[in-house]
Amino acid sequence: MTGKHFYHALALTSTLLLSACTSTENASPHARQLALISEQAMSSDLAYQVVKSLTVEVGPRIAGSEGDKRAVLWAENKFKELGFDKIYKEPVRVRNWSRGIADAKVISPYQQKLFISALGGSVATPEGGLITQVVMFDSLASLKQAETASVQGKIVFINQRMQRDRAGKGYGPVVIGRSQGAIEAAKLGAKAVLIRSVGTDNSRFAHTGVMQYSEKVEKIPAGALSNADADNLEAMLAASKDVTLAVEMRAKEHGWQTSYNVIGEFTGSEHPEEIVLIGAHLDSWDEGTGALDDGAGVGIVTGAAKLINSLTGQPKRTIRVVLYASEEFGLTGAQEYTRRHKAELGNIIVAAESDFGAGEIYQIDTLFAPDALQAAKPLFTALARIGVKQGNNQAGGGPDVSMLPKHGVPVVSLLQDGTYYFDYHHTANDTLDKVDPKSLAQSQAAYALLTYFMANADVDTRPAPASESPSH
Amino acid sequence: MTGKHFYHALALTSTLLLSACTSTENASPHARQLALISEQAMSSDLAYQVVKSLTVEVGPRIAGSEGDKRAVLWAENKFKELGFDKIYKEPVRVRNWSRGIADAKVISPYQQKLFISALGGSVATPEGGLITQVVMFDSLASLKQAETASVQGKIVFINQRMQRDRAGKGYGPVVIGRSQGAIEAAKLGAKAVLIRSVGTDNSRFAHTGVMQYSEKVEKIPAGALSNADADNLEAMLAASKDVTLAVEMRAKEHGWQTSYNVIGEFTGSEHPEEIVLIGAHLDSWDEGTGALDDGAGVGIVTGAAKLINSLTGQPKRTIRVVLYASEEFGLTGAQEYTRRHKAELGNIIVAAESDFGAGEIYQIDTLFAPDALQAAKPLFTALARIGVKQGNNQAGGGPDVSMLPKHGVPVVSLLQDGTYYFDYHHTANDTLDKVDPKSLAQSQAAYALLTYFMANADVDTRPAPASESPSH
Secondary structure, eight states, X not given: OOHHHHHHHXXXXXXXXXXXXXXXXXXXTTHHHHHHHHHHHHHOOHHHHHHHHHHHHTOOOOTTSHHHHHHHHHHHHHHHHTTOSEEEEEEEEEEEEEOOOEEEEEEESSOEEEOXXXXXXXXXXXXXXXXXXXXXXXXXXXXXXXXXXXXXTSEEEEOOOOOOOTTOXXXXXXXXXXXXXXHHHHHTTOSEEEEXXXXXXXXXXXXXXXXXXXXTSOOOOEEEEOHHHHHHHHHHHHHOSOOEEEEEEOOEEEEEEEXXXXXXXEOOSSEEEEEEEEEEEOOOOSSSOOIIIIIHHHHHHHHHHHHHHHHHOSOSEEEEEEEESOSTTTSHHHXXXXXXXXXXXXXXXXXXXXXXXXXXXXXXXXXXXTTHHHHTHHHHHHHXXXXXXXXXXXXXOOGGGTTSGGGTOOEEEEEEOOTTHHHHTTSTTOSGGGOOHHHHXXXXXXXXXXHHHHHHSSOOOOSOOOOSSOOO | OOHHHHHHXXXXXXXXXXXXXXHHHHHOTTHHHXXXXXXXXXXXXXXXXXXXXXXXXXOOOOTTXXXXXXXXXXXXXXXXXXXXXXXXXXXXXXXXXXXXXXXXXXXXXXXXXXXXXXXXXXXXXXXXXXXEEEEEESXXXXXXXXXXXXXXXXXXXXXXXXXXXXXXXXXXXXXXXXHHHHHHHHHTTOSEEEEEOXXXXXXXXXXXXXXXXXXXXXXXXXXXXXXXXXXXXXXXXXXXXXXXXXXXEOOEEEEEEEEEEEEEEEOOSSEEEEEEEEEEEOOOOSSSOOIIIIIHHHHHHXXXXXXXXXXXXXXXXXXXXXXXXXXXXXXXXXXXXXXXXXXXXXXXXXXXXXXXXXXXXXXXXXXXXTTHHHHTHHHHHHHHTTTOEEOOSOOOOOGGXXXXXXXXXOEEXXXXXXXXXXXXXXXXXXXXXGOOHHXXXXXXXXXXXXXXXXXXXXXXOOSOOOXXXXXX
């Protein structure tokens, strides 16, 4: 399909849009291709088919597991099937942890089961579990101010609720309790820590996620209560200070395993050494099938690269799709990528990761050399047509590319609507039915526009300016 | 607070409503009391506090379990605390079944866990579980038409999706697969049956519910897949006819136990022998805390009765709140109630059960002697003011009172908005946070209006006409 057809299709309803297109076309040799890519990517189910294939054929794929190994094979095969011209994988040493069972119940004053999930990396409880009183705090900050006497020998319950927000701004202030809760509780002599799930739903599924220990204090078991069970426990504690829990967790470390960053490329015709890097992470938590986190990202960047190649042929610069290993357990794949590719980081024109579910993209933040912003106008114009407005020039780029800007690598954050992302994130409920094919296709289109433009236009965004406050 | 205050509060915004009230007041000696009850019940959190108390202090209470025993004690204490003047319990022999573990996974072509719930009353799998091919049908009707050769030795998967509907009309056509699936699958030599959950959500929680066996065919294990897992299995079966599952269930029958219908009354001052019966069921499934099913009903009818007594004193007829045992396992409590009270069934002026969650009531259906409909006009007028319109005269009354009309007992169905009821019904997700306090209070008000009017007005609805097609 040509640009002309595209204009024709829109003619009846979008005369104003048409003139905008035409005038941009005069301004940029890429406007027709951008319009074509946008139209096709918006209506293509390729990203959805990729997520579907990954979730149905592989499913859960926690780093170092059998599922992870199958995911690596799946990724290589998917790149082959889609005609990427260079496909390779790079070994990454990943931590392999398994959750085993995680049971909790109230023993007194009432007997009730509580739904929990072990936090990623937690140690097990002693054989036979723990039975002890619970003490509640409204945040990590409150816990830090507690006296040892009130915590010693007890289970700490951090009861802070995450607020819903399009940009996921509710996550940061609460997730600190997940990552640091076990350390702070152990300092005061607690036997274990349970947090209210870092999630915006009212489901009975608890939200897992990685947690940390300090070498300086005892490692105590750490879990998350579902929001519904946190409500229940909170109500019990409002009625009685003397609430006793039994908790048993059989989490286990299996040492370090080899996984892989899996990479697929469409090689540049004019500047094969210059790289437009779009990424997502291949690993997932073990509870769900990793549809939103990060199957959606895998679908979006894979679909975007493939569509560009199908619609506009070989790019001038190399398009590199990186599917990172072990994002969930500390960005291990991204660190290995950065180490291994250090010498060529200067060749990366731009890097961007999709790792925020399947919602619509509403904003593009950049971290470009300021002079490049003007040259990127045709991209911003094309993005605006699918509802993506230009934001700030302080982008972080996404978790796995977040360590690149300090090496001067420009990054882009295509901000996705995350209003409902934290309803499902890191739970058993992260499954394919939560992916809206239409908004996924819009995200695919935004990535395709970004990637096409950066791979073909006469624009150089390097070096990234120093940024003090990444937006994402 | 008097009727005058009520009118005053509404005066600024509701002049039209005010004149409607005033004119009705002329027509009925009960209009002021109805207005008072309506206003107070709409803003009272009593029903909510009752549900909260039951779910927090008792939680799951499957018939015959320890939780059920605690629930009986809780109900007696709650009636006492609220000042019911007659409180008693009547023994009911109930079936006691426990689900034990219920695990399922796909073995090939892909290895993935499936979330299932044993159907209520199912037998266990053989020791060590079953490993065999799965064969899919789109409904029970399709299964019935299958040839033995295509089913023999396999697991039958009935993949029929329930449609969302305010009145829950999607339930009937699908639940037949839950109740009859094991019988029909066993007739064809199947090893087990798994149904797509009878629920309108896309959660990973499967919906349990009672199922039946026939003495004439082998009893095979029966479970429900979560909707998300049914999607996943459906996608696998679309890609390959050869899908193998492993299923293990350790459900168990523990014989018959004694539970109780728990009854609280406000005795009538003029006609103590005449009874207005409002009911709900005290038992719940074991997966959630039984907040919607049927904690909400318990809260609504208990709150309604108590509020009438507080606001208008002793009723002329007796108000009897019946909290039935073992509704979920075949209405055993209701059958026992009917048997035990046979001689006095003719004294029941009206019976109604609340067992459809916590949504707003939008319609009243009746099953009254036709002459009584005119006399009940003040009730319909009062209900209309809180959004409840008059429906038909073919009410069923709710599951536990559904066997009364054949004895001439008039019944009422106050139809609740069930749009989201089947998202949570019979799952672990049936917890207090799903109860909207505002719509619960509206339901409490509707029951209070019905109960006050029937207990105090000069209206006799007996005998119920024969009804061929109960509406609910």
